[in-house]
Amino acid sequence: MIEEKYINEKKEAIENFNKGNILIAENILNEIHSKDTADINTIILLSMISIHNKEWNKALLYLRKIQILEPKNDSSYYNCGNVYQEIGEFEKSIENYSKAIAINKNNIDAYINRSVAYNKIDRFKEAIESLDSAIKIDNNNFEAFNALGDIFAEKKKYSEALHYYNKAIEMDNDMADTHNNKGNVMRELGEYNLALTCYDKALELNNTHFSANFNKANLLRENKQLDESLIYLNKSLLIINNNDEEIHCMKGQVLRELSRGKEARESFERALEINILNVEARWAIPFTYILPFTKEENIIRSRTQLIIEINLLNQWIKKNQNHLLHEAVGSTPTFYLAYNEFNNKSILKLIGGICTEIMQKWSSEIIKEKVNSQIKNKKIQIGIVGEQIYDHSVWNAITKGIVLNINKELFEINIFKLGKKNDDETALAKINSNTFIDGLNTLEEWCKTISSQNLDILIYPEIGMHPMTIQLASMRLAPIQIASWGHPETTGLPTIDYFISAELFEDGNSVNNYSEKLIKLANLGSYYYKKESKNIKNDNSFQFGFEKNQPILICAGALFKYLPEYDWILIEIINKIGKCKLIFFQQQNEWQKILYERLKLKFEHSGLNIEEYITFIPFLNKDEFVSLLKISTVYLDSIGFSGFNTAITAIESDLPIVTLKGKFMRGRLAAGVLKRVGLEELVAKNDVEYVEIVCKLIKDVVYRRKVKEIIISKREIVFNDSESIKSLEFFLKKLSVNK
Numbered sequence: 001m002i003e004e005k006y007i008n009e010k011k012e013a014i015e016n017f018n019k020g021n022i023l024i025a026e027n028i029l030n031e032i033h034s035k036d037t038a039d040i041n042t043i044i045l046l047s048m049i050s051i052h053n054k055e056w057n058k059a060l061l062y063l064r065k066i067q068i069l070e071p072k073n074d075s076s077y078y079n080c081g082n083v084y085q086e087i088g089e090f091e092k093s094i095e096n097y098s099k100a101i102a103i104n105k106n107n108i109d110a111y112i113n114r115s116v117a118y119n120k121i122d123r124f125k126e127a128i129e130s131l132d133s134a135i136k137i138d139n140n141n142f143e144a145f146n147a148l149g150d151i152f153a154e155k156k157k158y159s160e161a162l163h164y165y166n167k168a169i170e171m172d173n174d175m176a177d178t179h180n181n182k183g184n185v186m187r188e189l190g191e192y193n194l195a196l197t198c199y200d201k202a203l204e205l206n207n208t209h210f211s212a213n214f215n216k217a218n219l220l221r222e223n224k225q226l227d228e229s230l231i232y233l234n235k236s237l238l239i240i241n242n243n244d245e246e247i248h249c250m251k252g253q254v255l256r257e258l259s260r261g262k263e264a265r266e267s268f269e270r271a272l273e274i275n276i277l278n279v280e281a282r283w284a285i286p287f288t289y290i291l292p293f294t295k296e297e298n299i300i301r302s303r304t305q306l307i308i309e310i311n312l313l314n315q316w317i318k319k320n321q322n323h324l325l326h327e328a329v330g331s332t333p334t335f336y337l338a339y340n341e342f343n344n345k346s347i348l349k350l351i352g353g354i355c356t357e358i359m360q361k362w363s364s365e366i367i368k369e370k371v372n373s374q375i376k377n378k379k380i381q382i383g384i385v386g387e388q389i390y391d392h393s394v395w396n397a398i399t400k401g402i403v404l405n406i407n408k409e410l411f412e413i414n415i416f417k418l419g420k421k422n423d424d425e426t427a428l429a430k431i432n433s434n435t436f437i438d439g440l441n442t443l444e445e446w447c448k449t450i451s452s453q454n455l456d457i458l459i460y461p462e463i464g465m466h467p468m469t470i471q472l473a474s475m476r477l478a479p480i481q482i483a484s485w486g487h488p489e490t491t492g493l494p495t496i497d498y499f500i501s502a503e504l505f506e507d508g509n510s511v512n513n514y515s516e517k518l519i520k521l522a523n524l525g526s527y528y529y530k531k532e533s534k535n536i537k538n539d540n541s542f543q544f545g546f547e548k549n550q551p552i553l554i555c556a557g558a559l560f561k562y563l564p565e566y567d568w569i570l571i572e573i574i575n576k577i578g579k580c581k582l583i584f585f586q587q588q589n590e591w592q593k594i595l596y597e598r599l600k601l602k603f604e605h606s607g608l609n610i611e612e613y614i615t616f617i618p619f620l621n622k623d624e625f626v627s628l629l630k631i632s633t634v635y636l637d638s639i640g641f642s643g644f645n646t647a648i649t650a651i652e653s654d655l656p657i658v659t660l661k662g663k664f665m666r667g668r669l670a671a672g673v674l675k676r677v678g679l680e681e682l683v684a685k686n687d688v689e690y691v692e693i694v695c696k697l698i699k700d701v702v703y704r705r706k707v708k709e710i711i712i713s714k715r716e717i718v719f720n721d722s723e724s725i726k727s728l729e730f731f732l733k734k735l736s737v738n739k
Contacts, residue, residue, distance in 0.1 A: 006032055006036070006039065006042070009028055009031070009032055010028075010029070010032070010041060010042065010045065012028055013025040013026075013028040013029050013045060014045070016028070017045075017048075017049065017052075022049060022052065022053065025045075025049060026046070026049050029042050029045050029046050029049070030046070033046060038069060040066060040069050040070055043062050043065050043066055043069070044062075044066060044075075044076075046062050047059050047062035047063050047066065047076075047079065050062060051079065051082070051083065054086070056083050056086060056087050059079075059083050060080065060083055063076050063079055063080045063083070064080075067080075072103055073103075074099075074100040074101075074103035074104040074107050074110070075100070077096045077097070077099040077100035077103065077110075078096070078097065078100040078107060078109065078110045078113070080092075080096040081093045081094070081095075081096035081097035081100065081110065081113060081114065081117070082113060084096060085113065085116065085117050085120075090117045090118075090120045090121045091121070093113075093114075093117040094114055094117045094118060097110045097111075097113055097114035097117065098114065101114070105137075106137055108134045108137055108138055108141060108143075108144070109143075111130045111131065111133050111134035111137075111144070112130070112131065112134050112141075112143050112144055112147050114130045115127040115128070115130040115131045115134075115147055115151065116147065118130060119151050119154065124151070124155060127151055128148070128151065131144050131147055131148050131151075140171055141171075142168050142171040142172045142175070145164050145165075145167040145168040145171065146164070146165070146168040146175070146177075146178055146181075148160075148161075148164040149161045149162075149163075149164035149165035149167075149168060149178070149181060149182070149185075150181065152164060153165075153181060153184065153185055153188075156188070156441065158185050158188045158189050159189075161185045162182065162185050162186070162189070165178055165181060165182040165185065166182070169182070174205055175205070176201075176202040176203075176205040176206040176209045176212060177202075177209075177211075179198045179199070179201040179202040179205065179212075180198065180199060180202040180209060180211050180212040180215060182198045183195045183196070183197075183198030183199040183202065183212070183215060183216075183219075184215060186198055187215075187219055188420065189420075190420045190421055190422065192219065192223055195219055196216065196219060196220075199212050199215055199216040199219065200216070203216070208239050210236060210239045210240060213232050213235045213236040213239065214232070214233070214236040214247060216232045217229045217230075217231075217232035217233040217235075217236060217247075217250065218250065220232065221250065221253070221254055224587075224588065226254050226257055226258050226588050226590065227258070227588060227589045227590055229254050230251065230254050230255070230258070233247055233250060233251045233254065234251075237251070242270075243274065244274070245271040245272075245274040245275045245278050245281065246271075248267045248268070248270045248271035248274070248281070249267070249268065249271045249278065249280050249281050249284070251267045252264045252265070252266075252267035252268040252271065252281065252284055252288070253284065253332065255267060256284070256287065256288050256291065256332070257292070257588075258588065258590040258591070259291040259292050259293045259294075259560075259590065259591070259594060260590075261288040261289060261291050262288075264284075264288045265285055265288045268281040268282075268284050268285050268288070269281075269285075277320060277322050277324075279322055279324050279325050279327060279328035280327065280328050280331045280332075282313065282316055282328070283313065283328035283329075283331055283332055284331065284332040285309060285313070286306055286309030286310045286312075286313055287306070287332045287333075287334065287336075289302045289303075289305045289306045289309060290302055290303070290306050290334075290336050290337050291336060292336055292339065292559075292560030292591065293560050293591070293594045293595070293598075294336075294340065295564065299340055299342075303342065303347070306347065307347060307350070310347070310350055310351060310354070311350075313354070314354055317354065317358070325358045325362070326358055326359055326362040326443065326471065328358075329355045329358055329359055329467075329470055329471050329474060330355075330464075330467035330468065330469070330470030330471050331467055333464050333465070333467070333470075334348065334351060334464065335464050335465075335487055335489075336560075337489075338487070338488070338489045338641060338666055339560055339561060339563070339640065339641050340563065340640065341640045341662060341663050341664065341667065343512070343513055343663075343664070344489060344490070344492075345490050345492065345512075345513055345514065345515055347492070348489070348490055348491065348492025348515065349492040349494075349515050350492070351492055352474070352491060352492030352493040352494060352515065353492075353494065355470060355471075355474040355493065356474045356475075356493055356494050356495050358474070359471055359474035359475045360474070360475060360476070360495075362475075363447060363475040363476075366444055366447050366448060367447065367448070367451050367475075367477075379409075379410060379411060379412045380410060380411045380412070380456050380457065380732060380733070380736045381411075381412050381414060381453065381454065381455045381456045381457070382406070382411050382412065382413050382414065382455070382456065382457050382458075382459060382732065383414045383415075383416060383450060383453060383455040383457070383458040383459065383477075383478060384399060384402070384403070384413060384414070384415050384416065384458075384459050384460075384461065385416045385418070385450065385458065385459070385460050385469065385472055385473075386399065386416075386417070386418060386460060386461045386462060386466070386469065386486070387417070387418040387419035387421075387465065387466040387469070388461065388462065388465070388486070389415060389417045389425070389426050389429045389438075390421050390422060390423045390425050390426045391423055391424075391425045393486075393644070393645040394461050394462050394465070394486035395425055395461075396528065396529070396645060397486075397526050397528060397644055397645055397648075398461045398462075398484050398485065398486055398526065399429075399461045399486075400425070400428075400429075400527075400529060401526060401527025401528065401529070401724065401725060402459075402527070402725070402728065403415070403429055403432050403433060404428070404432050404527075405527050405722070405725045406725060406728070406729060407729055410729065410733065411729070411732065412434035412435075413432070413433045413434055414433060414434055414435040414436075414437075414453055414455065415429055415430075415433045415435065415436045415437070416437050416438075416446065416449070416450055417429075417436065417437070417438035418438075418446070418466050418468050418469070419466060422438075435453070437449060443468060443471055443472075446468065446472060447472065447475065447477065450472065450477045450478075451477045451478075455477070455478040455479075456478065456479065456480065456735075456736055457478060457479075457480045457481075457482060457732060457735060457736070458477055458478035458480070458481045458482070459481075459482045459483075459484065459500075460472075460473050460481070460482070460483045460484065460486075460496070461484045461486045462483075462484065462485075462486020462487045463483050463486075463487060463491050463493070463496070464487045464491075465486065465487060473491065473493055473495060473496055474493055474495055475495060476495055480497055480498070480735055481495055481496050481497055481498075482496065482497065482498045482499070482500055482516075482519075483496045483498075483499050483500070483516065484499070484500040484501075485499075485500065485501055485502075485505070485525075485665065488501075488505075488664075488665050488666040488669065489513075489664070489665070489666055490513060490514040490515050490516060491515065491516065492515050493515070494515070496515075496516050497516060497517065498516050498517045498518075498519050498735075499514050499516040499517070499518055499519065500519050500521060500525065500728070500731075501518060501519065501520055501521070501525060501665055502520055502521050502522070502523060502524050502525025502526070502672065502724070503520045503521065503522060503523060503525070504523055504524055504525075504668075504671075504672030504673075504675050504676060505520075505524075505525070505665045505668045505669065505671075505672045506518065506520050506665060506668075510664075510665065513664055513665070519731055521724050521727045521728055521731070522721070522723040522724050522726070522727040523676060523721055523723055523724055524672055524673065524676055524718065524721065524724065525724050525727075525728075526644075526721065526724055527720060527721055527722065527724050527725050528648055528718060528719050528720070528721070529719065529720065530652065530716075530719040530720070531622065531652075546581050546615075547581075550579050550580055550581060551577060551579075551580040551581070551633040551634070551698045552580070552581050552583060552628075552631065552632040552633050553573070553580060553581065553582045553583065553632070553633060553634055553635075553636050553694070553698075554583050554628070554629065554632050554634070554635045554636065554650075554655070555582055555583060555584045555636050555638070556583075556585060556635065556643065556646045557637075557638035557641070557643050557646070558587065559584065559585075559587050559588075559591045559592060559594075559595045560591060560595075561638035561640070561641045561643075562595060562638060563639065563640055564598060566639050566640075566687065567598065567599060567602050568602070569639075569687055569690060569691055570582060570599070571602060571603065571606045571608065572691045573691055573694050573695060574608060574613055575606070575608075576691065576695045577694075577695055577698050577699060579612075580613060580633075580698070581613065581614075581615055582613055582614045582615070582636075583615055583617060583628070583632075584614065584615070584616045584617075585616065585617060585618070585619055585620075586616045586617065586618050586619065592616055596610070596614075596616070599614065622649075625649065626649065626652070626653050629649065629650055629653035629655045630653050630654070630655070632655055633656075633697070633698055633704070634655070634656050634657070634658055634694060634697050634698060634704075635647070635650040635655050635656070635657045635658070636658055636694065637657055637658060637659035637660075637670040639659075639660045639662070639667070639687070639690070640662055640666075640667050641662075641666050641667060642659060642662065642666065642667050642668060642669035642670045642671065643669060643670060644669035644670070644672075644673070646670075647659075647669060647670035647673040647674075648673060648718060651673060651677060651711055651715045651718055652715060654708050654711050654712055654715075655711075656679075656682060656697050656704060656707045656708065656711070657670055657673070657674060657679075657682060658682050658684065658690060658693045658694050658697065659671050659674065659682065659683055659684065659690075660683070660684040660685075660686070660687060660689075660690045661683050661684070661685070671683045673718060676717060676718055677710065677711060677714040677715060677717060677718060678710060678714050679707065679710055679711070679714075681693075682697075682707070
């Protein structure tokens with residue numbers, strides 16, 4: 001009768017447990033246990049409740065009782081393994097899983113969980129062997145293949161991880177976690193579209209899957225799809241009740257890039273409410289005052305506020321000597337400063353001093369030995385650090401010419417490639433360098449690797465596009481450190497000794513614009529390879545929907561390069577020449593909306609319908625872009641922040657360029673190209689002359705033809721310029737001798 005009574009009470013306890021009445025269930029079982037301490041099923045149920053309540057010590061007590069009463073109960077050892085894994089005692093966890101397996105060699109879950117414990121203590125080989133044993137028992141076990149994918153992904157063996165995730169998905173295509181994790185692997189392999197497909201599949205299966213929403217947002221942000229990224233960041237915050245500092249930081253960065261400064265600050269401030277020591281959020285706040293599309297009347301005020309906020313940031317840093325400060329350096333780029341025509345040296349030196357102080361302190365704990373160069377009389381060791389070692393404007397304009405043409409009898413090139421993107425140009429860089437290192441992940445790995453190479457000279461083709469370039473450049477990793485014009489402005493970093501520019505970009509006053517010693521290479525300072533376009537359409541069939549014979553004016557710069565103080569120029573050109581099409585290129589929806597609405601208002605004020613004159617078209621591949629340039633009338637270079645690669649492509653396409661020589665190097669790139677081909681007459685001295693030159697080119701067909709003829713006769717001079725390399729070699733040899 002007593003046994004029957006216990007069965008009914010246990011049934012009642014189980015029913016209450018399933019309804020969520022945990023305390024009632026536990027009280028019923030405790031009552032049974034007080035009457036019969038040896039009732040094994042009661043103890044098993046009590047252990048389950050303790051595990052549910054995360055009362056780990058109590059759970060272990062019950063599980064040990066089960067092992068005494070029933071030594072061959074493999075589940076008790078398996079559950080012990082789970083408890084020890086929860087509390088981080090992985091050796092004991094492995095011991096208990098192994099005992100469970102010794103009792104029951106077919107306990108697949110024990111093999112799988114044991115592999116997780118092995119992996120936690122870096123016993124990678126045993127982790128794999130444990131999963132292999134599970135698969136031998138059941139070669140269609142989803143969990144085992146999925147776990148193999150997780151382990152290989154964690155070890156950054158992405159091809160192997162992808163293989164096992166695909167196997168797991170073959171067995172069960174309805175697991176959102178697996179699709180999400182496969183998306184992470186695809187992202188690491190540089191397969192953007194496939195990663196996006198995986199995240200979308202995970203969200204199709206579970207639209208409230210936090211990681212899939214967040215990972216998709218992050219991927220969209222990396223690929224500059226900022227509007228879409230913001231949607232998924234907001235979804236992620238909704239899932240976790242608005243309470244994640246990392247997501248608020250990322251949202252702040254996206255809003256900042258979308259020129260929504262006030263909202264960006266609110267996001268960073270929310271991150272700081274969650275964690276007052278969040279260094280990325282605190283670092284980012286000053287830079288929410290300098291944004292793309294800053295209104296003309298707000299620029300001075302914004303710059304003043306930026307300086308105030310940087311000083312407040314510096315005070316915060318000195319007060320909060322957080323060991324993670326180095327992670328904030330470079331997390332929010334400063335390059336939007338460059339898109340207005342001010343001398344930014346003092347501001348960048350202020351920021352650079354803070355960066356260097358943080359990074360030098362951090363690196364002193366990482367690099368124990370003093371940085372030294374190679375033994376004399378050996379080849380000069382040149383290091384190049386950057387992300388853009390692929391078909392990119394920085395590679396094409398600066399780095400490629402150096403890597404392929406520098407004298408290998410005198411110099412050895414050692415490349416340290418950040419980032420994941422690779423292509424045929426990456427392969428070309430590999431075979432033309434003495435050392436090519438990529439695939440490292442942490443700042444510490446890069447710091448130790450670069451400093452250990454005993455380089456003579458370290459060159460950064462750009463500093464700022466990739467956040468780690470700022471972190472690395474803020475340290476002393478070589479005796480001589482140089483920046484070039486991938487971002488065409490001074491770095492402000494005391495650790496950068498020289499800035500490489502070019503004769504045609506600078507003048508006698510330019511030295512005042514740099515914190516570094518300015519070096520002017522010959523001509524354009526670029527050994528630029530001409531790329532032959534294969535599918536060019538020269539007839540009117542390639543029209544993008546434009547009317548035949550109307551002037552086409554190309555405005556190919558990033559939309560935020562078009563400053564509001566120069567909007568009147570576009571209107572004046574239209575008023576003078578009449579019917580025409582100004583072609584801009586679609587970018588962020590928010591950017592396009594800001595520029596469009598701003599221009600629309602000014603066009604309407606001048607009695608013009610913007611729809612008749614301005615068109616935004618999608619980005620084009622190289623052949624499509626050249627085809628468009630071939631049928632265009634003139635390329636309007638953006639004033640204040642010029643375009644170099646676009647100017648070269650325009651010259652390659654026989655298209656006249658009109659530019660205004662800016663105050664700083666960043667506003668003189670197209671001017672340098674025009675001077676090189678003998679067309680300085682197309683470089684305006686002021687904005688009124690800019691309008692006049694454009695109108696003359698459009699109205700005077702004979703003059704335009706003459707300009708095109710000069711371009712055709714002179715354009716080859718901008719390509720394969722060995723003088724630029726010789727002047728670089730001369731400078732580097734001089735440095736090596738004098739160091």
